[in-house]
Amino acid sequence: MTAVSEPRQSCSERLVTRLASRLERRGLSRRSFLVRSVMVGSVLTVAPLRWALRPTSAYASICGEGARCDQGWTAFCCTINNGANTCPPGSYVAGWWKIDNSPFCQNEPRYIVDCNRSPGATCRCRCASGTCDQRRVCCNNFRYGQCNTQIPGVTEVVCRVVICTVPWRWDPACGTSLRTDNRTRTHNAPCLPGRDATPIDLHYQDLGQSGSLLGRPVAAEQPGPRSGAWRRYERGVITWRQATGPRVLTDRIAARYVGFDGPGGALGYPISAATEIEGTAGRQVRFERGRIIDDGARSFAVFGPALPRYDGLGGATGQLGFPTDSTTPVGDGRGSVTRFEQGAIYTLAGAAQELGPTMAARYHALGGPVDSGLGYPRGPADEQEQRFAHGVLVATDGTLRVVRGVIARRYLELGGRHGPWGAPVADQEQVGGGWQASFEDVSVFAGPTTGAFALDGAVLAAYLDAGGPGGALGWPTSDRIRTRFGHDRASFEGGAIEVDAATGTARVLRRRGTRSASELS
């Protein structure tokens, strides 16, 4: 036969009992005690008026009636299960009853769920200890009978779980037959939410508290925008808004959300549960202003104008794949970048433009919108020739070449790689105060004030022989042209070059003001 031990008071409980009785011996009422003392703070916080005015112990205010072992009721699971509001191992959900208009559930029904010993498991009838919930554990052989009716027979109630969610939604193994016992209205435990519980407290309770996926709280509940709130736990977050109710985020998605400062940050409140991304190991949660997408190993946030663009391209199962970084502001403070497995999306002034994987990698290596000198990408996305605000990246023989500024503008005006210059064969280089770019069919020079001009053949050779932009001729001021006399000619800041079409002889014609004294003599 099992034995039930006498209930023992904890140190703090003994302290409260001694204090109360000592004060009463001195003729101090409970009201006086309340006024004069700041001790037993949690009791006074929860129910000071009741404690002061009613002939009841301080612990009755927390644990309610029938909290002693010899009063016959069963203890709450969180009392004996390390704070977890779940059925302990070796027990199962066996039945439930409701308590109407419960102050512990914000005046909605509260449900007490019995966890009965599983057939074949063993447990010892005893009193819960360590808190004011000293009720019985594994003693009362009784069953309410709405849950898991595939299990026959009646076993001892190990402990009781508390929820504010209807049991048949909390656990589909529970039936819907309503049973009521309002005589248990005051029953509670220090490990359960009190009468001042917030919606987040109650949702955490219904999830199982420390027995849930969330683990234990790591911070106090924080207020959020628009009268909402949120709280962080070891492995997740609960947010709450009147409009949406509580939402739970777990693991990597929760960590990323915390990194973005929760509901007050760029994402706002969650507006969906985590949903699987079909055909992948990924999942995602939608927020007011963005989304966190998890590929099964990493989570990143995508928000702002990048998100509709990403969705328009098929999201994680589209051409860009999963994000490899969160949406990040560009250094100029004007735009943003979001990088993906197969490219990137850049945004500026509400517009978004994607880049394919090759373009995105090269552009990023060049320093992106600011340091590359290219500015932000302009559509459409083209892995062969991508335009930017101040330049172009062109694929030539498997290598992306960069052309910027006036040279890029002229190159594109002339038809790009299909135009007369052909594709660039090297990255544009800075020469003196200007630029030089080599294309398949020409070399293009752009001085600080001259514009971009293309030279080729003997004219180009003669120009380079004459020292190029750093020579006496300076920067070209025209393309190489064919004159009506059949000569090839180009003009420069300091003169011209003319090549006789018949002989191939090049003549450098210098402006008078640019000739040296020996040349003039």
Next chain:
Amino acid sequence: MRLQGHGLTAELPAGWEGAISLDRDEEAVELAGIGGTLHPVVHLGSFPLPADRGDFGSGAVEVMRDDDMFVALVEYGPDAVGTPLFATGGLPRRVDPRWFSGASLQRAVPGQVGWQSFFTQGNRAFCLYVVLGAQGDANQLARRVEAVLATIEIEEAR
């Protein structure tokens, strides 16, 4: 006195009180709107039954004397019919005092003993819960409970 309602009938011996009730308060009706189901509860007692009682007799058992008896017949929804928990066929008419135990109570009350039986009858699922005021008188009290149980009639489910 004869009690009748919700397809249940019981004849009360002299000195007994009883009620057949269906929770129809505002919250129960609201819960019925989101899937909850309402089913009758029969309470029979050899003592004055307080108005505020839990479905399994809390509030009533606390005022029982040693020679008192309390009987609760609690119905469940059709989903429970025929499941292993409710596999026993028919309302028990015979009550063995040896079945009663101080451990078989929803709430342990010193001296009291209880017994619980789930069964199906008339395609309806029930739990019969009996509390005796004292184990010492279990033989006599069990006979008196049997007499009451003999008067209970359960109609077929509609």
